[in-house]
Amino acid sequence: MPSDSKWSEEKIIDAQRMVENARDIGDLLPPSLAHAADAFRGSAPALDAAGPLNLPDLDQQRDVVRSADVIRVTGKERVMEVFEDAAQHYSVSGYAERMEDSLGLIYLGLDGSDKRYGEQAWKSNAAISAVAAEEAFRLAFDKTRNAIDQQGIAPGDAEKLSVRVLAALCTHWFGLPDGVHMMEGGFGLDTAHPPKCPGDFAFLSHxxxxxxxxxxxxxxGMVKGHLLRLSVRQFxxxxxxxxxxPDGTLTRALFKAFPGQADLLARTIVxxxxxxxxxxxxxxxxxLEIWKRTNRYDALAAAFAAHPSEDLYKKACAVLEEPLMQAMQMRPTPGSVWRTAAADHLLNGEKVSKGDRIHVSIESATQEDLRKGVTDVTPIFGGSRGREPHPTHACPGYRMGMGILLGIIAGAMTSPAPVTSAAPVAPGTA
Known part of the structure; x- marks a missing residue:
């Protein structure tokens, strides 16, 4: 896969033809993805309709296990040790290599010790962190009610509703999708132009x-990354x-943060x-799938309706927030991420060599907490930025994301029609 940043639409169409005609897609992948497996393992929640929702047993005595040049890290303590990385043993350099073959390098692929990280991250993260949970909740609630009441989206179609609401939120915050450079759309392997929001971002992320x-x-995902970069740069x-x-409030802040740097700005927005x-x-x-299968949704909707508070946000926090977080702990997305060892060291007694890949099982950390009665979803977001020092790549949009989730669910619950959900057809589930 060429790493030329000036991929044209024609090159992307050619790439799509290659993927359609290739006998062995693995032959098309660059070195950064040389380890791509024949079967997707882990991140997207794949919920077999007939399968159990019981938590699997975890071997807490072996939370660091080597397999060839991969170190699998499980359990809350060890996962957070990697995320917090006090000794700077773990690098996101592997992300950087893949970004260079896709959307282009941004601060999400830079370590905190790299001066470019500080130059790029500070203003971007400040803008994202400024979106409070309540603000995100109220906006998501309004967009959800509008999608159901004014646009005819059935509240029972959770995937379609999520696509419509998230696209509307992105237009508010980013000015995209705008119907020209980016369109509203769901999951799909195709690499049609213009790119789709939110669907194409799932493949890029994975x-x-x-x-x-x-x-x-x-x-x-790589081709979609090029297409997104091209389209947003045109924007x-x-x-x-x-x-x-742009009208988007977050994009306006990013325009100010990166004046005269069109390509870096486009990459950062993506x-x-x-x-x-x-x-x-x-x-x-x-x-929603977990709540449907455990008959929890109707009970929570009834409790939400019966709560005496007239403030929707306070009511959602009181009734829905803890059950939401507990369900997220059961089947988190992402279920895992990875790092590259930056130096030889020991991790809980296991020898780690520079260059080893570290598979970080977020799912094991959240499920361990769930067993212990601890409600904490911060591992899903790479740790908490509320801690000092905080993990370099802890998500600055944690409060924003949780507000969106609560807002969409509360908006759907206030609809007279029932909500149902099928297991998401997304990267790793089909």
């Missing part, structure tokens, strides 16, 4: 953050040419959207 993604989905340069600023959309959408679909 091609970077999953240690061993399915080869075909990895290729699709950016159009505003630069016309001397205008990266910030990638950081939010798959996590919110796939956790939402998984939670």
């Amino acid at each position: 091609s970077i953050t999953e240690l061993s993604p399915d080869a075909k989905r990895a290729w699709s 950016v340069t159009g505003h630069h040419r016309d001397g205008t600023t 990266g910030v959207m990638m950081g939010m959309l798959p996590t919110v959408q796939l956790n939402l679909l998984a939670v």
Whole structure:
């Protein structure tokens, strides 16, 4: 896969033809994805309708296990040790390599010790962190009610509702999708132009953050990354040419953060959207599926309706927040991420060599907490930025994301029609 940043639409169409005609898609992948597996393992919540929802047994005595050059890390304590990385043993350099073959490098692929990280991350993270949970909740609630009441989206169609609401939220915050450079759309392996929001971001994210993604989905995600970068750069340069600023509140902040840097700005917008959309959408679909299968949804909807508070946000926090977090802990997205060892060291007695890949099982950490009665979803977001020092790559949009989830669920629950959900058809589930 060429790493030329100036991929044209024609090159992307050619890439799609290659993927359709290839006998062995693995032959098309660049070195950064040389370990792509034949079967997708881990991140998206794959809920077999006939399968149990019981938590699997975890071997807590072996929370660091080597297999060839991969170190599998499980359990809350060890997972957080990798995320917090006090000794700077763990690098996201592997993400950087994959980004270079896709959307292009941004601060999500840089370690905290790299001066470029500080130059790029500070203003971006500040803008994202400024979106409070309550603000996100109220906006998501309104968009959900509008989708149901005014646009005819059935509240029972959780996937379609999530696509419509998340696309509307992104238009509010980013000015995209705008119907020209980016369209509203769900999951799909195709690489049609213009790209789709939120669906295309799921494949892009998995091609970077999953240690061993399915080869075909990895290729699709890489091509989608190029297409998103191309389309958003056209969006950016159009505003630069016309001397205008986008309507999206977050994009306006990013325009100010990266003046005169069209390509870096475009890459950053794509990266910030990638950081939010798959996590919110796939956790939402998984939670609704769990609640449907455990008959929890109707009980929570009744409790929400009966709660005396007239403030919807306070009512949602009181009734829905803890059950939401507990369901997320059961089947989190992402279920795992990875790092690269930056130095030889010991991790709980296991020798780790520089260059080893570290498979970090978020699912094991959240499920361990769930067993112990601890409600904590921060591992899903790479740790908490509320701690000092906080993990370098802890998500600045944690409060924003949780507000969106609560807002969509509360909006659906206030509808007279019941909500149902099928297991999400997303990267790794088909």
